[in-house]
Amino acid sequence: MSDPQNEGPVDAKARRGRNIALALGLVLFVVLVFIVTVVRMGANTPHG
Template sequence: MSDPASESPVEAKARRGRNIALALGLVIFVVLVFVVTIVRLGASVANRPF
């Protein structure tokens, strides 16, 4: 793992690309879980004890 403070432009670009890909992956996963929950539970999504 390179030190962000001393990395070359190529390394910085690669790191930025990896970070964006990771962020996109996480966002997609969160959205998937949210929509799956809505689809599976439908109108019953709010019908649960607190």
């Protein structure tokens, strides 16, 4: 791994891009799990 104190601007930008991509992936995963949970709970309700 690179040392954040001794990296150039290109390395810092690449690391920031990876961090943003990882954060977006994690948020999308949480949203997907939430949607699946709501749909499954809604399917268990009696209809009428």
